[in-house]
Amino acid sequence: MTFRHPHDREILRLAVPAFGALVAEPLFLLTDSAIVGHLGTVSLGALGVAGQILGTLVNLCVFLAYGTTASVSRQVGAGNHRAAVRQGVDGIWLAALIGVALIVAGRPLVPVVVRAFGASAVVAPQAETYVHVSLLGVPGMLIVLAGTGVLRGMQDTRTPLIVSVGMFAVNAGLNALFVLALGFGIAGSAWGTVLAQTGGAAAYVVMVLRGARRYGAPLRPDLGGLRASATAGVGLLIRTLGLRVVLVVATMVAARLGDAQIAAHQIAANVWTLTAFALDAIAIAGQAITGRQLGAGDVAAARAATRRMVEWGVACGVVFALVLLAVRPWLPDAFTADADVRSQLLGALVVVALLQPIAGVVFVLDGVLIGAGDMTYLAVAGVIQTAAFLPVAWLAYALGGGLVSLWLAMGVWMAARLVTLGLRARTDAWSVAGAVRG
Structure with missing residues (x-):
């Protein structure tokens, strides 16, 4: 790149x-x-x-x-x-x-x-x-x-x-x-x-x-301004609630899988959060750039910037995946000496690594749609994404699949985010030009 x-x-x-x-x-x-x-x-x-x-x-x-x-x-x-x-x-x-x-x-x-x-x-x-x-x-x-x-x-x-x-x-x-x-x-x-x-x-x-x-x-x-901010906030609140439900349910499932599983899950989740910071930074750039370009009426520039930021997201995701796979054999040693926790973590880290390129696209598109003010769609998409995750997470617990199965359920969630956000980005519905989204 x-x-x-x-x-x-x-x-x-x-x-x-x-x-x-x-x-x-x-x-x-x-x-x-x-x-x-x-x-x-x-x-x-x-x-x-x-x-x-x-x-x-x-x-x-x-x-x-x-x-x-x-x-x-x-x-x-x-x-x-x-x-x-x-x-x-x-x-x-x-x-x-x-x-x-x-x-x-x-x-x-x-x-x-x-x-x-x-x-x-x-x-x-x-x-x-x-x-x-x-x-x-x-x-x-x-x-x-x-x-x-x-x-x-x-x-x-x-x-x-x-x-x-x-x-x-x-x-x-x-x-x-x-x-x-x-x-x-x-x-x-x-x-x-x-x-x-x-x-x-x-x-x-x-x-x-x-x-x-x-x-x-x-x-x-200004009452009108407060009302507009609150209205936009409702959509984002629903979207964020969906994210929190997924993360909380994943922790609850991991806790019920066993002590070694919850310990390994917390470490894997922290690794996921660390890589998410870098990808979220590109998403924040996406919010600012997309909003400014649509406000200026330059839809073509907004789309061009989106394509480039998606490329950045994929590139960063691939790098993160390769780094995680490279350090995976030694990474558990920095957190635990427990053999069971180490075994669980080694499996989960493979899934965490493989999800990075998908996360790179998802985080960028999330930021772009937020910058475009497409809050209603983000709320609906958030509900769909959460609904895709919950039954798979339940199966991971009910069938005793272990921590890898739980992280594969997280992969289903990320795939649902990729599909819902990707399909929206391919349309013209999000790229509404003007100082205020009509």
Whole structure:
């Protein structure tokens, strides 16, 4: 694959910083784990449960970033920078409103949710403490998502990387101070993260305020804009719920297959997530580029960029597959000495590797359709994809097929995503030109 295509430079300019920002995000929990680990096993277990709850919340609200990217990039492509900033303002208002609503509705439900996520009687109190404090940072966390979407829509992925790195540094410093130096326990870890998230949100608000002042965009919430953002968010929420259902069900099935299977599955899932970050970075570039070009009315350029990004996705997927197959004999040694876990993992890694080229296409097309604002189709496709996975996953459990069978079920899911997204990309239905998708 040569790098002489006219879109290559733009794809790299957007994708490389996006990859850095994506990698920086999970470092929050990793840093918390390293510091909270000094408090003991119970505290670390509590952080694990709380992290799952908050991670699910972030994933469900990621539409604030993706939807804002799509709407802002279209306005940028049309040359309407004032309207683009206006869309960003509405996105931040929506994030703030949802964040406050989640605090009010979520605090009474914390004990129920913590136990639903499997916390034991010993772990639950500390997990509840962490979630109670962390809820105060939810508005900031959601504003960060919306602010990231604004800047991506403005074709800027470098600034979100800088903000992510800054938040990570502040989070690490405050966690070390509150937990290790001042002895605030697990609540100190939560407060450190809350303050880091709030600081990141403040940075994005300042940037949007500057943009509003520069282009003369109003700062008050616009009911029509909020309604449009919420409507787009519903489609993305359904799509994301489908993804979460698949991942949660896969974990539940692996747990029922046996201890060695669930341990190996978690390692395989982490490997999958790592490669997904790189592929997701191309998808984020796809969101920004597609929205801008359709906003400018250049459907041909949007299609040409899509073809090139699919080529990038396939090329990256093939490279990842070859690397995984090459390191597969030694990779389990980095995680476990258990022979059963190692055996299960070696089989699963073959499937993970072979799915990489498919994932490369799927992630790119997902990003392109999000950038095009094709949210209704993504919601319908998400339901179909999940429906394709569930019976196959049940068969993997019922027939005692083992972890390889479960990952083959994941392969059926990825194939369903490839078919549904690929068929859509071949039509003209997604490539609607204009500053606003009609």
